[in-house]
Amino acid sequence: MLERLIAYLDSVKARDPAPRSRWEVLLYPGVWAMGYHRIAHWLFEAQLFFLARLVNHWSRMVTGIDIHPGAKIGRNFFIDHGFSVIGETAEIGDNVTMYQCVTLGGTNPTNGKGGKRHPTIADNVIIGSGAQVIGPITVGNRARIGANAVVTDDVPEGATMVGLKARSTLVPAEDWIKEFIPYGTPCDDPCEPSRDCIEKLEAELKSLKDEIAALRAEREPDQRSGTDD
Template sequence: MLVGLIDYLDSVKKRDPAPRSRWEVLLYPGVLALGLHRVAHWLFEAKLYFLARLVNHFSRFLTAIDIHPGATIGKYFFIDHGFTVIGETAEIGDWVTIYQCVTLGGTNPTNGQPGKRHPTISDYAIIGSGAQVIGPITVGQRARIGANAVVTDDVPEGATMIGMKARSTLVPAEEWLREFIPYGTPCDEPCEDQSTVGKRRADAMEAELAALRAELEALKADRAAPGAPERDPMRRSGSGS
């Protein structure tokens, strides 16, 4: 058990350069919340629901992190900072990282699925601060959910989701294959698909730029012609002064 705890604390240090020692990591609210959740989940599976909820509420009071006792959480799970909510039927894989103010929320049982109604987060996924992942969807392995994204559909393996409602961006394989990206958001601007409106605007700007270049070349040629009178290249022909 001690070896397992040391391995877990080291896994947190790999993802957060702030702590100077394992003792410091032990003070993290996410670490304390996970430890208390293990107790609450054991009580929940033993059908001691009231005691499980009691531990859950005590943990929420101490850490500002609300993990339902029924949630299933894998190895090396790390909540960086707090104010996170994880629902009853959420399933979280190994080496998942969640930042502050994230919600793994569920659908309304009368409108959605009465059983599984919270997300499944696959191994090595990263969920950025403020993200809302809602419903019985699956977030694929090594997927990244950007800060403040709203995700209500399945996320492919290795995809990076941004925006409200979140959309997938094209991220080079060498980017998402990196072992860890803080906050699930690449620092470099991703090469995402242009929308129809955005492409139309870009085409119009390119056409206008080409016209301006052609006019500038014509002015240069006019001035360079033999015997051409000296004139201001910024003044259009026929304009008065």
């Protein structure tokens, strides 16, 4: 158990340059939230639902992170900072990184029955701050969810999702499948197709300004000649 804890702390330290030692990582609210969740999930699996909720409620008060006891979470899950929500039927794989203010939310079942209503997050996924991943969708292995993206459809393996509603940046997977991309939001030219649109709009705007200037130049001699008459 101690070896697993040390491996977990080291995995967090490898993804976050802020801590100087494992002792600092032990103070992270995300680490405490995961510890409490392991207890709550064990109680939930034993059908001790009230006790599981009690542990969950305490964890939320002291960490600011709300993880339903029913959520299934793999190894080395790192929540940086906190203030996030993970729903009951969410499933999270290994080595997933999630930044602050993220929601792994569910859709409202119309029949009043629970069922699978929260996302499934595959291994090595990075979810940027403020992202909302909603519904019983699957986020593929090594996918990246950009900050403030709203994702309601399945995400292909290795894709980077940005925007509201989120769309894939269509970056070739081999370009961005790296060991780790902080915040899940690469910002170099290849991952921002919107720049092309902005450049086109700026070119069109310049063309329109030039046309307006030419029309004004044509009208000025006519106005002057009319005044002379």
